[in-house]
Amino acid sequence: MRTERVRTSGGGLREQHKARRRVRILDATRALLREGPESVISTERIAERAEVSPATVYNLIGPREKIWEALADGLMDELEDRLVALGSGDPQDVVRSTVQLFVGDPVVSRRLVRGWEESGLVLDRSPLVRLRRAMADARTRGLLRADVDTDALAAVVSTACVGALHRWVAALIDDDKFLANALFALDVALAAAAADPYRDQLLAPLRTRGAV
Known part of the structure; x- marks a missing residue:
């Protein structure tokens, strides 16, 4: 809690x-x-x-809209702390830590997401910022092809994760499925953008799932 x-x-x-x-x-x-x-x-x-x-x-x-915003800021502060503690810029760490943060306080997280929707808030800070950095770092390290637009790749993954978040908020999927869906979206994106030396490594999680 x-x-x-x-x-x-x-x-x-x-x-x-x-x-x-x-x-x-x-x-x-x-x-x-x-x-x-x-x-x-x-x-x-x-x-x-x-x-x-x-x-x-x-x-x-x-006012109440600002309270939702302040709670969201607190959530992002906690995400930053967790990623700093991990000391890793791995995209998987960003996605996994984000999901774990939401499911760790499910009642507040669900109400917070609904509050965002009702108030029409556009968040100044989101996990997408961290995910963009992680994707860019993966390209710099040679895991992803040099021609890959990592911002676009991060946006695609983020969209899929937001979809999984909303299904979780609506209780259509459980915590484990939320995490699995988010990581699957990331794995597909990484495999599609993999540099040749790392293609098998980045395809491995999909093969394990039987998706390839």
Whole structure:
């Protein structure tokens, strides 16, 4: 069960105090979502749970749409932390870590995705940024052909993963299937773009599945 952490870039005690209150607000929001996945999460309820005033919620984060955005930012912060801890730029690590992050807190993740849709948010940060870097790195290391547009390849994989995410949110597939579908999309893309010396290596996961 994930808990928001204090993130500050220095500053005085006032800024640190504001950061801690912001953490309490987001942790309170997650707790309320877990307790009532389909309930309306009002600013007043969040404020009561976080032991702050509704005005503080609004001033530190904003209206409900901004709360979804802040939760999404927290999710991306956690993804960055996990990938840094792994110390790897492997595309598989990006996809696997992203899926594990969503399924690790399923109630909040599902509600968050629905909140994105309802509010029409366009996220400034997403796993696609990391996936693009990982694909570009794979090309630099010679795993992928030099002529491959790695941004386009990452976008194709991301689209497939988002589709799997929405099927998981709708409970049409379980956690394992969500991960399997996301990794399958990645494996197909990598195999299609493989440089000759690595073709067999990148085809191996598909052969194992019996897909080739």
